[in-house]
Amino acid sequence: MSIHYNVADGIARMVIDRPERKGALDADMRVAMVEYVEAAAVDDAVRVLVIEGTQGNFCSGADLGQFSGETIASSRQRMRRGGLRLARAIWEMEKPVVASVGGPAIGLGWAIALVCDQIVVARSARFAFTQANISLVPDCGAAYMLVRHLGLLRAKSLLFSGRMVGAQEAFDLGLASDLVDDDALADHVAALAQRLAAGPTFALGMTKHLLHQALGPSLADFLELETMIAPQLRFTEDFKEGTSAFREKRKPQFKGY
Numbered sequence: 413m414s415i416h417y418n419v420a421d422g423i424a425r426m427v428i429d430r431p432e433r434k435g436a437l438d439a440d441m442r443v444a445m446v447e448y449v450e451a452a453a454v455d456d457a458v459r460v461l462v463i464e465g466t467q468g469n470f471c472s473g474a475d476l477g478q479f480s481g482e483t484i485a486s487s488r489q490r491m492r493r494g495g496l497r498l499a500r501a502i503w504e505m506e507k508p509v510v511a512s513v514g515g516p517a518i519g520l521g522w523a524i525a526l527v528c529d530q531i532v533v534a535r536s537a538r539f540a541f542t543q544a545n546i547s548l549v550p551d552c553g554a555a556y557m558l559v560r561h562l563g564l565l566r567a568k569s570l571l572f573s574g575r576m577v578g579a580q581e582a583f584d585l586g587l588a589s590d591l592v593d594d595d596a597l598a599d600h601v602a603a604l605a606q607r608l609a610a611g612p613t614f615a616l617g618m619t620k621h622l623l624h625q626a627l628g629p630s631l632a633d634f635l636e637l638e639t640m641i642a643p644q645l646r647f648t649e650d651f652k653e654g655t656s657a658f659r660e661k662r663k664p665q666f667k668g669y
Contacts, residue, residue, distance in 0.1 A: 414428065414429045414430040414441055415427070415428060415429070415441050415444040415445055415448065416429055417448045417451075419452075419455065419457055419458055421606075421609065422457065422458065422459035422460065422609035422610075423458075423459070423460055423461075423462060423605045423606070423609050424448075424452045424455070424458040424460070424461045424462070425461075425462045425464065426445060426448050426449070426452075426461065426462070426463050426464075427464055427465070427466060428441070428445075428463070428464070428465045428466070428469075428470065428471050429465075429466045430469075431465075431466050431467035431468075431469050433472065433475065434469045434471075434472035434515070434516055435465045435466075435469040435470055435471035435472050435515075435516070435521060436471070436472045436473055436474065436475045437471060437473070437474055437475060437495075437520060437521075438474075438475040439475075439490060439494055442474075442494035442495055442498055442520075443493060443494055445498050446493075446494065446497045446498045446501055449461065449498065449501040449502055449505060449509075450501055452505070452507070453501070453505045453506065453507065458507065459507060459508075459608065459609040459610075459611075459613045460507060460508045460509070460510065460605050460608040460609045460613075461502075461505065461507060461508070461509045461510070462509075462510045462511075462512055462601060462605050463502075463509065463510070463511050463512065463524065463525075463528065464511075464512035464513075464601070465512075465513075465514065465515065468514055468515040468536060468594075469514070469515040469516060470511075470512075470513045470514060470515055470516060470517040470521050470525070470537070471516075471517055471518070471520065471521025471524060472516045472517075472518045472519075472521055473518045473519030473520045473521050473542075474495065474519060474520045476546075476655060476658070482643075482646065484643045484644055484646075484647065485643075487642075487643035487646055488639045488640075488643045491551065491638070491639050491642065491643065492639055495520055495523070495551065495552045496551070496552055496553075496635045496638065496639065498524065498552070499523060499524070499527045499552040499553045499631070499635065500553075500631060500632055500635055502524070502527045502528060503527045503553070503624065503631050504631075504632075505617075506614070506617030506618070506620065506621065507613055507616070507617055508529045508530065508608045508611075508613075508616055508617075508620070509527075509528045509529050509530075510528060510529065510530045510531075510532065510601060510604060510605055510608070511524065511525040511528040511530070511531045511532065512532050512597060512598075512601040513525055513531060513532065513533045513534065513537045513588075514533075514534035514536055514537055514594060514597050515534075515536055515537060515538070516537075516538055516539075517537060517538070517539050518539070518540050518541075518542060519540070519541060519542055519543060519550075520551075520552055522539045522540065522541060522554065523541075523550070523551070523552035523553055523554045523557070524552070525539075526553065526554065526557040526558070526561075526587070527552075527553055527557065527631075529620060530589045530590070530604060530608075531587070531588045531589050531590075532588070532589065532590040532592065532597065532600055532601050532604065533579045533582060533583065533588040533590070533591055533592070534579065534592060534593065534594040534596075534597040535579050535580070535591065535592075535593055535594055536579065536594050537578075537579040537582070537588075538576050538577065538578055538579065539576070539577040539578075539582055539587070540574060540575060540576045540577060541554050541558075541570065541571055541574060542574040543571075543574070544571060544572060544573070544574045545574045545654060545658070545664070546651060546654030546655050546657075546658055546664070547645060547648055547650030547651040547653070547654040547664075547666060548642065548645045548646070548651060548654075549638075549641055549642050549645055550571055551638045551642045552635075552638075553631055553634065553635060553638075554571070555567065555571065555634075556631055556634045556635075558570060558571065560627055561585070561586055561587055562585060562586075562587075566585075579591055590604075648669060649667050649669055650664075650666045650667060650668065650669065653665060653666060653667070654666070
């Protein structure tokens, strides 16, 4: 298992420790993260949760090797059990959640960061939703969050292009709460977590709930819509071509279906 979890002084730390794959999450890792978040949510010893990576990585997304042999039904079940459940658990947790991002946060990795309450990024951080490059749709709340942060047109531009967003641009766009030098990331996050852990946890949780309600339709409803759309994309010719091109490090030749 490459997910580590510990609690000390009111601060729970969940660490994605798979540097050889730049923090890519397989199905078991996603389920483990869900279970840790759900445990932290009901643990009175936890006042704040910090999610971080190791060795200059946050999370480079879902492990693409997991999709072989799936049906649409099994794909939907996997999403509901893993990534979508994780996004919802973080979003609905009535305690502050901090993402500490150094290095790549791609696809699922960026979606995880975006559902956190504070996103602290190092200057080495870089972000992208690259699903369009392999003929998939963004999931785990990515579209929901980006529209609310950026507006519809800029969200479409970013998702259609699949382009990389650097740390400075993410901060300027309002997609990060703090931007720090790489060597200051750990200390900055530790100080923020200590401050939140010393705060009025229940009041902060209720403030979080009110702010989320102010956004409009619930994330839970939106995630259910994703489960009806996203799995179908894994059975297209363009997905086969996109994943082949990714493995072969070439430009995909999409057919449009």
